[in-house]
Amino acid sequence: MKAAGYLVRVDELGRIVIPVRVRRALDFDKGACLELFTEDNTLVIRKYGSCCTFCHSDEELTEHMDKFICASCLQKLMAK
Numbered sequence: 619m620k621a622a623g624y625l626v627r628v629d630e631l632g633r634i635v636i637p638v639r640v641r642r643a644l645d646f647d648k649g650a651c652l653e654l655f656t657e658d659n660t661l662v663i664r665k666y667g668s669c670c671t672f673c674h675s676d677e678e679l680t681e682h683m684d685k686f687i688c689a690s691c692l693q694k695l696m697a698k
């Protein structure tokens with residue numbers, strides 16, 4: 619993908635919106651787990667794969683209604 623040159627603002631909570639065109643081009647679906655890191659004073663965001671909605675683990679995932687939950691968090695929820 620070519621550099622798009624989108625301008626976004628960081629809100630008071632530190633959030634930004636990734637433009638829909640960029641999300642579609644990079645296949646950043648709702649609930650996608652993204653990895654953020656800095657490199658040469660630049661923020662890099664890349665898809666990490668699927669991860670648990672609660673603890674961000676990527677092990678033993680179960681999907682339910684477009685969300686992922688790991689076995690450990692599922693067990694904790696079931697215990698309540």
Ligand SMILES: [Zn+2]
Pocket residue numbers: 670671672673674675687688689690691692
């Ligand atoms: Zn979890």
